[in-house]
Amino acid sequence: MLVRLVYASRAVDPSPDAIEAILAESRSHNPASGITGILCYGGGIFLQAIEGGRSAVNRLYSHILHDARHRQIELLVYEEICERRFGGWTMGQANLAKINHSILLKYSEKPELDPYAMSGKVALALLEELMATASIIGRA
Template sequence: MLVRLIYCSRAVPAVDAEEMHAILKTARTHNPKHGITGVLCFSDGFFIQVLEGGRVAVNRLYQKIVVDGRHADVTLLGYEEIGERRFAGWSMGQANMARLNPALLLKYSEKASLDPYALSAPAMTALFEELVATAAIMCGT
């Protein structure tokens, strides 16, 4: 059974571009072995991630994420059983927030700035889908 999990968190101050590269490298090595796909966004000190895969694999990964010291305030935004993956092409894609049009944020949010704690899981999923559609997801596999 496939599931989709969406969470957000606040990065600790020590997270920089080098640390993001390490996170993505680990995900791209680990995730294919466990059938996990998804997208990671890091912007304005927030992590937002969509994970898709088997229930057991996604749950195990999320348990590790929750205790990872590189972030705090980990909040589950959504968890659902799915019939198919929306982000199957990425062992872990990275959202390029520099390419994000502020009008797109206004489509799903109260403000033109990203506050994942204020978005619903369906809105966050739709935002990620639009990022995929506009080629704002990079470093896919």
């Protein structure tokens, strides 16, 4: 059974090296677990979608909950799915500092990433638009 999980968190260390370390770890471990997804970050905030088998996604989320690189972790969406939306990425990335801010403004009150003020449905729609507008990089 496939599931999708979307969560938000704040980076303890928002430096480019710390972000790259998280992405590198994801890209090296996720394929063996059948995990796909995307990571969006901006202003020290992560918005991540993870897809895969229920047990694998649950294990990964448990790991994230105990990962000292994240704080204020909030679950936005957890749902059973028929197919993956982000299946082309072991962990795609979107750096919001490099995209058109009108995309963010379409989904939030201000042109900045604040998934804590979004519903899970809106956060997922934002991720889908970032994918559709080729704002996601790192296809594996």
